[in-house]
Amino acid sequence: MTATVAEAPVARSATAAAFPAPLARILRFELIKQFSSWRVRLLILLSWIGPGLVVYAVDQQGTLPSDTLFGRQMRATGWAGPLVVLGFAGTWVLPLLTSVVAGDVFAAEDRLGTWRHLLVAVRSHQRIFTAKALASLMVILLGVAGLAVSGVLGGLAAEGNQPLIGLDGHLMTGGDAGGRVLLAWLCVVAPTLALAAIGLLGSVILGRSPMGLLLPVLAALGMQLMQMLPLPVALRLALPGYAFISWNGLFTDPEQVEPLLIGVGVSLAWALAATALARRLFLRRDFTNVNSDGAGRRVLASGVLPLAGLLAATTWLVAATATGSTGSGIDQNELQQSLATAFSQIYQYQQAQMNHPAVNVAQLKTTAQCIKSEGLGPQSGPGNDWRCTVFWAVPGDNVTAQAIYQLDVTPNGRYIADGDGPVEVNGYFLIDRSGTVTPNPLWQFDGNVDLLSGR
Amino acid sequence: METAVAVRGRGITKVFDDIVALDHVDVSMSRGQIHGLVGPNGAGKTTLLGLLLGLAVADKGSLEILGTPVGRALAAPDGVSGFVDGPGLYPTLTAKQNLTALLELRPGDGHTATADEALEQVGLGHVADDKVRGFSLGMRQRLGLAAALLTRPRLLVLDEPSNGLDPAGKKLVYGVLRRLAADGVTVVLSSHRMDDLESLCSEITILASGRVMFSGPLSKLSSDDRELDYRLRTSDPIAARAVAAETPGVVVVDGPEAPVSPDGDIVVVRARVAALDTLVARVVRADIAVRELVPVVSPLEAAFLALTDTENSADSADAEDAEDTAIAANTANTEEETVR
Incomplete structure (x- = not known):
């Protein structure tokens, strides 16, 4: 026989709602x-x-x-x-x-x-x-x-x-x-x-x-x-x-x-x-x-x-x-423009570090020419076979100087420019500035191509 | 007004993909009783316990817990606590941290027990600040019980609570459960240990393949007269064996069929209760002292085996008997509820 325990002590009302925890x-x-x-x-x-x-x-x-x-x-x-x-x-x-x-x-x-x-x-x-x-x-x-x-x-x-x-x-x-x-x-x-x-x-x-x-x-x-x-x-x-x-x-x-x-x-x-x-x-x-x-x-x-x-x-x-987003986003013109801009900015900085006369970007009139795979095949896309020549006007001398860079361009638009001469411009040497020794900033530098800028 | 029935389920069906876990289950659990849930693996015990704890909702049927119908929302009904599939504890926290975290999750639940009190209640006060990682299974079971007790439940649902408990731990836990039942708490527990269920429960539900084979008072199930094996220990086993062999309705079980290897002074006999009574009377009349007469398997286990065997051999006569018993017991149980 089942016992009935209606009189047993009960803590709370049976109809109390069940609230979730706060x-x-x-x-x-x-x-x-x-x-x-x-x-x-x-x-x-x-x-x-x-x-x-x-x-x-x-x-x-x-x-x-x-x-x-x-x-x-x-x-x-x-x-x-x-x-x-x-x-x-x-x-x-x-x-x-x-x-x-x-x-x-x-x-x-x-x-x-x-x-x-x-x-x-x-x-x-x-x-x-x-x-x-x-x-x-x-x-x-x-x-x-x-x-x-x-x-x-x-x-x-x-x-x-x-x-x-x-x-x-x-x-x-x-x-x-x-x-x-x-x-x-x-x-x-x-x-x-x-x-x-x-x-x-x-x-x-x-x-x-x-x-x-x-x-x-x-x-x-x-x-x-x-x-x-x-x-x-x-x-x-x-x-x-x-x-x-x-x-x-x-x-x-x-x-x-x-x-x-x-x-x-x-x-x-x-x-x-x-x-x-x-x-x-x-x-x-x-x-x-x-x-x-x-x-x-x-x-x-x-x-x-x-x-x-x-x-x-x-x-x-x-x-x-986004126009132009169906390709790789890396084309020759973009790369040349990016490299020329970066070079001229860093050149300015390098000259200052070496205590040379100050120059500004406008004076340099920097341009760059890049070819991929020695000019064979499509001149666009990522790769470590980009070779670029940078030209700039030497202030005061009325001559155009040039420097060579090897570029390793990754598919996401980032590149490393590695100086390939002349040594006095983009070779490896150290600059001592107030006791702080740093490598030549034009020797190697990072750049970035805006993948959506080719519109 | 409080009803006498803590849980009332009618036609509960729960299906997982193509597996019917519960198949039109009718079940009633009385308030203030310890209700055992027993069945073979995969019978649907955990699913049913999960429904009581609000971990799932039935696909069909109605379920009323503590007088409140359970809706379609997944949530433990108020006043219900417990665990299925082992106590859920965080090994990187201490015993006390586990309980304190639970208490903090349930503000305003009218707790009367602190974490320390609950730990003392289950005999774990001395390891309150130990990480649960180092606890034995038995200690985890006791800690799980302590966690369930924190919220002063009116329906306590426990899945295999005696797993891993040593005799002392079992005695302690069973003592707690009995006190809770005496205080009006309904305890529902599943177990494969028939002897434990027999010593603890007043009501039993036997499930097999998602269906209820029996649900009602344990006394009703145990009183059913079916042929069982008994161990008879006497002062003269040879004479006792001869008496048993001559007693109508008594079969002496020998050889590989014997459920236990008879010692020198033990005779295993198979008989119904009436025939067993006759045997005892004859043995005594023959001046043989009866030192022990116990069923080889408990009556509950025997009933369980008979009822669940029904699933595998539906055409056997025994199975038909068992089914009749279950139906009769269910009917009796329903009638009791109606009277209440």
């Missing part, structure tokens, strides 16, 4: 969980300490990282260090950070078997998703801030607030360079958010699989690989990682704003789309099926296909609105 408390719990992981603690600690130490240490070495953008200027100005860190962070650190933080935020619950426990305690799938996404965002932003602040402090401690040479050779004052450095770090928040959203999506759709954790890193590496291929500009700009590169445009005069804005816009679109997809799939997941962690071909398709659609749509949109 979002702020769920967020706090998620942050506690994030920081209880030694991986996250270590990454954040390294983000705040590592760049500063590395920048300072590299600055003290005899050899500078000349193969990295702004690496040659690390001994000339403190603002080059954080930009070197930014380039490295966009390639490795930020994908890793997003993987460990966002790529594991849902999968960790699957691994620990804590989903049901959390759902019973919180009573709202939607709030759990929001809290996890916000917690990931906060930890990632903390890491990004650490990288930026640490890099800046390390650079300033090593070399101080000195002028920085831009990618078109123009000289920026310390203050101007500092503002642009901070803006560049701000710009890479957008592609970082896109990677974080991809991490959230992977964490939701791949469950316990380690592929979920690796997804942001794999996506970032995939995009970097694609950036190395000779793709049409429209597709290049439609990749959510393009803003990891397009901040370069902040260091020209005038700034290459359009690719930068497109890159940031595309990244934010990806961040929103991937987060919305992750949320949709998470809210649809059935947590009673113990054998299922939400992963599956159908879920995978419903997560991947919309993003493929977004890539196609943004590629089409960029191709339709």
Whole structure:
């Protein structure tokens, strides 16, 4: 016989509504969980300490990282260090950070078997998703801030607030360079958010699989690989990682704003789309099926296909609105103009450093002639077979001088100009200026072709 | 007004892709009782527990928990707590941090227990500041119970709570569950340990392939008269064996068919209760001392095996008997509810 216990003490009314936990408390719990992981603690600690130490240490070495953008200027100005860190962070650190933080935020619950426990305690799938996404965002932003602040402090401690040479050779004052450095770090928040959203999506759709954790890193590496291929500009700009590169445009005069804005816009679109997809799939997941962690071909398709659609749509949109974006974006005229501009700016700077009479850009009347593959084949596109001759008027002598450069032009428009004579102009020699010894700035310098400027 | 039924489900159906996890399940669980949920692997126990915890909603049917109909929204109904598929704990946090985090998630829930009190209640006060990473399975189970108790539930849902518990831990946990039931809390637990369920539960639901094979008071299931194997230990096993062999309705189980290897002083017999009574009387009359008479498998386990065997051999006579028993028990249970 079943007993009747209507008189038994009861804590609350049976009809009381079931309220979900407040979002702020769920967020706090998620942050506690994030920081209880030694991986996250270590990454954040390294983000705040590592760049500063590395920048300072590299600055003290005899050899500078000349193969990295702004690496040659690390001994000339403190603002080059954080930009070197930014380039490295966009390639490795930020994908890793997003993987460990966002790529594991849902999968960790699957691994620990804590989903049901959390759902019973919180009573709202939607709030759990929001809290996890916000917690990931906060930890990632903390890491990004650490990288930026640490890099800046390390650079300033090593070399101080000195002028920085831009990618078109123009000289920026310390203050101007500092503002642009901070803006560049701000710009890479957008592609970082896109990677974080991809991490959230992977964490939701791949469950316990380690592929979920690796997804942001794999996506970032995939995009970097694609950036190395000779793709049409429209597709290049439609990749959510393009803003990891397009901040370069902040260091020209005038700034290459359009690719930068497109890159940031595309990244934010990806961040929103991937987060919305992750949320949709998470809210649809059935947590009673113990054998299922939400992963599956159908879920995978419903997560991947919309993003493929977004890539196609943004590629089409960029191709339709930005003229000339269907090609490589690198043609002979553009390259010649970019090289001539950069040379004349840096020549001016070199003359000043060597205590020669001051010259200005207008006096030099610099031009450049570039040929690819010794004039054979199409004279456009990336490659390390560009050879250029720069001509300029020597002020006061009424003669035209010339210098040779070998150019290695990458598909994303960046190039390294390597001086090939005459030695007294663009050869390797050191300039001692008030005790600070730096290489000849015309020996090797970085430049950047605006991929959308060929309209 | 409080109803006497804590959980009432009618025609509950839950399908995962092409797998029917629950197939028109009717179940009632009385308030203040410990209700056992038993069934083979894949029977639908966890799915049913998940529905009670608001982790999923049924595709069909109605479910009423603590007097409130469960809607389509995924959320644990108020007053319900517990865990399925093991207690959900964060190994990088300490025991106390795990519980404190839970408490903070539920402000204004009228908690009366602090994390320390809950830990003391399940005997884990001395490891409150230890990381859960180092806990044994039994300690995790107890911590899971402590987490469930924080919110003073009126319906406590536990999936295999005795997993990994040592005898002392089991005694402690069962003591807690009995006290909760005595205080009016309905406890629903699943287990594969029939002896545990028998010692703890007053109501049982047996599931097989998503269907209810029996649901009702344990006493009803145990009283069912079916042939069982018993271990008979006497002062003269040879004489006892001879008496058993001559007793109508009693079969002496020997050889590989014997469920346990008989020791020298043990005879295994198979009989219904009436025949067993006759056997005991005859053994005693023959001046043989009866030292022990216990079922080889518990009555619940025997009923479970008989009922769940129905799924595999629907045409067997035993299965028909079992089905009849289940239907009768269900009917009786429904009638009891109606009277209430």
